[in-house]
Amino acid sequence: MRKTVTFGGITAEPGTKKSGWAPVLDTDYKLPVTVINGVDNGKTILLTSSIHGCEYPSIEAVFRVAETLDPKEVSGAIVVINPVNVDGFLTRTPYLVPRDGKNLNRLFPGDPEGTLGDKIAYVLTEDFQKKVDFHLDTHGGDIPETQLSYVYYPGISEAKEALRISEEAAEYVLHAEFLIKSQAVNHAYNYAAILGIPSLMLELGDNARWTEEEVSLYLENIYNVLRYLKVLPGEAEKRHRDIKRITEGEYLDADYSGRWYAFVGREDSVKKGQKIGEIRDLFGNVLKEYYAEYDGVVLMVVSTLAIKEGAPIIAYGR
Numbered sequence: 001m002r003k004t005v006t007f008g009g010i011t012a013e014p015g016t017k018k019s020g021w022a023p024v025l026d027t028d029y030k031l032p033v034t035v036i037n038g039v040d041n042g043k044t045i046l047l048t049s050s051i052h053g054c055e056y057p058s059i060e061a062v063f064r065v066a067e068t069l070d071p072k073e074v075s076g077a078i079v080v081i082n083p084v085n086v087d088g089f090l091t092r093t094p095y096l097v098p099r100d101g102k103n104l105n106r107l108f109p110g111d112p113e114g115t116l117g118d119k120i121a122y123v124l125t126e127d128f129q130k131k132v133d134f135h136l137d138t139h140g141g142d143i144p145e146t147q148l149s150y151v152y153y154p155g156i157s158e159a160k161e162a163l164r165i166s167e168e169a170a171e172y173v174l175h176a177e178f179l180i181k182s183q184a185v186n187h188a189y190n191y192a193a194i195l196g197i198p199s200l201m202l203e204l205g206d207n208a209r210w211t212e213e214e215v216s217l218y219l220e221n222i223y224n225v226l227r228y229l230k231v232l233p234g235e236a237e238k239r240h241r242d243i244k245r246i247t248e249g250e251y252l253d254a255d256y257s258g259r260w261y262a263f264v265g266r267e268d269s270v271k272k273g274q275k276i277g278e279i280r281d282l283f284g285n286v287l288k289e290y291y292a293e294y295d296g297v298v299l300m301v302v303s304t305l306a307i308k309e310g311a312p313i314i315a316y317g318r
């Protein structure tokens with residue numbers, strides 16, 4: 001017999017879907033949650049979007065999953081939080097939680113005594129990640145990011161089985177240019193893997209654009225992974241298109257605020273020692289030059305002229 005499930009105070013009986021607002025500790029901030037409880041037993045999946053507020057193809061795709069998926073088709077449960085960063089989404093703030101200026105996807109496992117971003121990460125970890133079997137987190141290129149499509153899987157955890165399932169699940173993401181083994185630990189999906197919960201992070205779309213085609217591709221990716229996890233009926237399809245495998249990545253952040261000039265574009269090859277960009281002050285003086293440390297390919301370039309110290313500028317990998 002399928003059981004009733006409750007997440008963040010939102011309870012769904014077998015074969016039903018319930019939406020509501022989950023509180024975040026002692027704050028006035030709430031997370032929009034939809035619990036889709038199936039009729040048959042199966043895994044419980046956490047599906048999140050808008051940890052970064054303006055990565056629209058993912059956000060729209062996950063809205064559609066929450067609004068259109070029939071619980072009668074589901075085995076197990078799908079718990080959707082979207083947008084996680086409600087304020088960032090509504091105020092069109094790239095990367096950051098507006099109230100504390102922190103990048104939520106660097107704060108896991110969070111801190112109940114911290115600022116709002118720390119508390120959101122803490123609640124996501126304690127009340128959601130720890131109660132599920134898989135975490136699928138969805139992203140894309142935020143307002144300043146020119147990039148391609150990626151599937152990231154966690155590379156660091158004592159829980160080897162969680163890493164194995166994550167890597168296997170990545171083979172079922174149909175539309176992506178790059179497959180990246182992540183060495184990070186404080187992103188939402190990385191922390192899930194450290195807890196022993198397999199996970200993936202998907203990225204598709206860039207510069208906060210969104211088209212119907214991108215949303216459709218995103219939905220195909222999400223639904224195929226859900227079929228692989230057997231929470232949706234039907235045979236999951238393995239990816240048949242070529243994908244570039246990245247085993248090492250450099251993610252550079254700005255050392256200064258000022259003007260950012262990139263000398264390479266997304267997908268360009270870079271050679272070791274090649275100048276890839278520089279930051280100038282407001283009078284044109286060069287503050288910092290950036291050079292590739294090894295031969296690789298450009299994964300993401302920030303396209304805005306203005307840059308703030310600490311913000312991402314470029315990523316490349318091999």
Ligand SMILES: [Zn+2]
Nearest residue numbers: 052055139140
């Ligand atoms: Zn993101």
